[in-house]
Amino acid sequence: MPDVLKAPLVVEFPFTRSLGPVQSAFLTGLRERVVLGVRTTDGRTLVPPVEYDPVTADEIRDLVEVAPTGTVTTWAWNHAPRRGQPLATPFAWVLVRLDGADTALLHALDAPGPDTVRTGMRVRVRWAAERSGAITDIACFEPYDGAAAEPDGHRGDFADPVTGIVAPARLDYTYTPGRAQTAHLEALAERRIVGERCPSCRKVYVPPRGACPTCGVATSEQVEVGPRGTVTTFCVVNIKARGLDIEVPYVYAHIALDGADLALHGRIGGIPYDQVRMGLRVEPVWTGGARHPDHYRPTGEPDADYDTYRELL
Amino acid sequence: MSKEPVAVVGVGQTKHVAARRDVSIAGLVREAARRALDDAELTWADVDAVVIGKAPDFFEGVMMPELYLADALGAVGKPLLRVHTAGSVGGSTALVAATQVAARVHRTVLTVAFEKQSESNAMWGLSLPIPFQQPLLAGAGGFFAPHVRAYMRRSGAPDGIGSLVAYKDRRNALKNPYAHLHEHDITLEKVQASPMLWDPIRYSETCPSSDGACAMVLTDRAGAARSPRPAAWVHGGAMRSEPTLFAGKDFVSPRAGRDCAADVYRQAGVTDPRRDIDAVEMYVPFSWYEPMWLENLGFAAEGEGWKLTEAGVTELDGDLPVNMSGGVLSTNPIGASGMIRFAEAALQVRGQAGEHQVDGARRALGHAYGGGSQFFAMWLVGSAPPDA
Numbered sequence: 282m283p284d285v286l287k288a289p290l291v292v293e294f295p296f297t298r299s300l301g302p303v304q305s306a307f308l309t310g311l312r313e314r315v316v317l318g319v320r321t322t323d324g325r326t327l328v329p330p331v332e333y334d335p336v337t338a339d340e341i342r343d344l345v346e347v348a349p350t351g352t353v354t355t356w357a358w359n360h361a362p363r364r365g366q367p368l369a370t371p372f373a374w375v376l377v378r379l380d381g382a383d384t385a386l387l388h389a390l391d392a393p394g395p396d397t398v399r400t401g402m403r404v405r406v407r408w409a410a411e412r413s414g415a416i417t418d419i420a421c422f423e424p425y426d427g428a429a430a431e432p433d434g435h436r437g438d439f440a441d442p443v444t445g446i447v448a449p450a451r452l453d454y455t456y457t458p459g460r461a462q463t464a465h466l467e468a469l470a471e472r473r474i475v476g477e478r479c480p481s482c483r484k485v486y487v488p489p490r491g492a493c494p495t496c497g498v499a500t501s502e503q504v505e506v507g508p509r510g511t512v513t514t515f516c517v518v519n520i521k522a523r524g525l526d527i528e529v530p531y532v533y534a535h536i537a538l539d540g541a542d543l544a545l546h547g548r549i550g551g552i553p554y555d556q557v558r559m560g561l562r563v564e565p566v567w568t569g570g571a572r573h574p575d576h577y578r579p580t581g582e583p584d585a586d587y588d589t590y591r592e593l594l
Numbered sequence: 595m596s597k598e599p600v601a602v603v604g605v606g607q608t609k610h611v612a613a614r615r616d617v618s619i620a621g622l623v624r625e626a627a628r629r630a631l632d633d634a635e636l637t638w639a640d641v642d643a644v645v646i647g648k649a650p651d652f653f654e655g656v657m658m659p660e661l662y663l664a665d666a667l668g669a670v671g672k673p674l675l676r677v678h679t680a681g682s683v684g685g686s687t688a689l690v691a692a693t694q695v696a697a698r699v700h701r702t703v704l705t706v707a708f709e710k711q712s713e714s715n716a717m718w719g720l721s722l723p724i725p726f727q728q729p730l731l732a733g734a735g736g737f738f739a740p741h742v743r744a745y746m747r748r749s750g751a752p753d754g755i756g757s758l759v760a761y762k763d764r765r766n767a768l769k770n771p772y773a774h775l776h777e778h779d780i781t782l783e784k785v786q787a788s789p790m791l792w793d794p795i796r797y798s799e800t801c802p803s804s805d806g807a808c809a810m811v812l813t814d815r816a817g818a819a820r821s822p823r824p825a826a827w828v829h830g831g832a833m834r835s836e837p838t839l840f841a842g843k844d845f846v847s848p849r850a851g852r853d854c855a856a857d858v859y860r861q862a863g864v865t866d867p868r869r870d871i872d873a874v875e876m877y878v879p880f881s882w883y884e885p886m887w888l889e890n891l892g893f894a895a896e897g898e899g900w901k902l903t904e905a906g907v908t909e910l911d912g913d914l915p916v917n918m919s920g921g922v923l924s925t926n927p928i929g930a931s932g933m934i935r936f937a938e939a940a941l942q943v944r945g946q947a948g949e950h951q952v953d954g955a956r957r958a959l960g961h962a963y964g965g966g967s968q969f970f971a972m973w974l975v976g977s978a979p980p981d982a
Contacts, residue, residue, distance in 0.1 A: 292722055301621045333668075458726050516732065587747075
């Protein structure tokens with residue numbers, strides 16, 4: 282089997298989040314160096330706070346300040362911090378029950394090594410120098426052997442509260458299109474269009490998927506199709522799509538290449554947009570070193586009869 | 595052993611808007627769920643299980659949001675199940691909840707669906723920059739517009755049908771206080787004059803992006819007997835799926851949609867949907883899908899759906915009202931959109947639809963679809979319990 286193609290795929294987006302009243306107070310508090318919890322119906326204090334009581338499902342809004350000091354309830358050593366984590370040097374992930382709270386908060390503990398960390402050890406918040414209303418306003422926790430700090434009794438009312446945050450998400454993949462598509466893509470580089478025929482229903486798939494979605498069997502018989510084909514249907518695009526450098530209006534069409542049993546997608550050029558029609562005969566145009574055709578242009582043949590492509594619509 | 599009859603005794607939704615910056619996702623779903631419980635006059639403790647649906651996690655970028663929503667939905671200590679079928683998810687979520695009651699696994703189930711499109715990026719989530727692939731050359735409308743043209747060619751429908759649908763749905767929305775778009779100065783001329791985005795689809799013939807949630811309380815016969823308001827009874831429900839693309843796929847009238855409707859009608863004893871069904875709330879994200887689905891769902895013969903629209907049959911005071919709520923064209927929190935269709939069908943047969951009530955509606959169809967016309971979910975609800 283030939284080598285399959287492979288390439289990195291990075292999926293990245295900065296998501297916005299509306300916080301609602303409780304998370305708004307919690308994160309605004311961190312900006313002001315105040316840690317807030319929420320009191321449940323049965324009198325426990327949850328840190329970090331939640332909007333609804335986990336036991337009764339009641340809406341809970343009774344915010345109470347807890348101390349910036351606390352006790353490690355459990356931990357795990359992180360030997361090799363990754364990008365975006367709280368500290369660049371090895372650290373402990375810790376659950377810390379702050380003094381005055383009944384639940385523990387997940388954060389990082391700056392410690393010289395795993396032999397210096399233990400469940401039950403006392404720690405305190407190390408505030409970030411620059412704070413914006415985010416969990417990273419707590420830079421990390423650090424070992425602390427003093428007395429429990431006394432909170433000031435803040436109830437979560439702030440001027441200029443933080444109401445939303447931006448949460449960047451990023452996923453790193455290695456993508457491979459697989460055997461069938463690799464063969465198709467390599468043929469495209471030679472300006473040939475190759476699909477695969479299903480051994481059961483005999484339908485030709487372009488691009489091939491390596492299996493027939495109707496019969497559920499593997500496909501391997503390669504079939505060269507086109508290069509000419511028929512516009513089965515289309516639309517005229519009048520608004521610019523983000524990230525696409527194509528002048529509007531242009532025609533986006535479904536094209537059934539000769540010998541293929543379903544249409545693929547392409548742009549139609551070499552003809553005014555308002556003269557494109559169903560049944561127009563077209564052929565691919567490659568430009569530069571691009572793998573995919575840049576667009577399809579009219580061949581000059583008479584239009585295909587509707588009955589020849591109605592099943593491909 | 596026969597199935598337990600399933601009754602809808604509570605319906606709740608948020609006022610759908612472009613952006614709900616005042617609430618978290620938890621606060622949004624909570625609002626709809628609380629209203630459904632209030633409608634049923636029940637408390638969190640009366641609920642045995644929660645079934646929740648939303649569009650793909652990529653939309654808001656929250657992995658498995660159902661886990662963190664357990665507190666907000668009173669689900670701690672109870673089964674909480676997520677359903678995931680793209681744009682049809684609101685419908686299939688309600689059907690999974692109904693199945694739990696029908697199977698006597700649970701007596702009372704809360705079902706919820708939501709989307710916060712203002713904090714989401716649906717287009718990004720659906721068009722990842724996959725290496726080696728040719729980029730999609732058009733937006734969401736560009737995906738559907740060629741299928742609309744294929745329908746027009748196949749049926750011979752005149753160009754103006756899509757505008758009639760949009761004009762009707764936007765007027766219906768004015769009667770629905772929960773609808774997102776309330777275009778008080780809407781006229782047919784304005785719809786017809788709106789910009790052509792993806793010819794043949796005009797701007798006013800597309801759905802908005804909305805923040806919203808919808809919830810329902812489903813229960814058994816005993817629960818329905820205690821209900822303070824009339825119940826909607828489930829007479830039939832089904833889901834079907836098919837691949838997005840395959841040789842022979844009919845995008846104009848997908849087989850999965852036809853089969854799904856036929857299954858629902860068989861369960862409900864419907865032999866002539868046009869005669870036997872009083873109101874239809876169907877998933878129409880682009881106006882032309884009304885005539886297309888009228889055919890796909892068996893309300894009109896192939897190529898004839900547009901004639902019902904043109905003749906005013908689908909108007910609120912017509913012989914077969916379609917999208918009384920204003921439809922997806924007026925409100926589209928994607929993950930909730932299917933459930934809003936199902937809930938509207940229930941409101942109609944309960945006589946609770948307010949200004950957009952169809953007089954004497956006894957049986958109503960709720961319909962949802964999603965993906966590349968790939969997932970279908972439908973239910974038929976009635977004002978009377980199903981035959982034993």
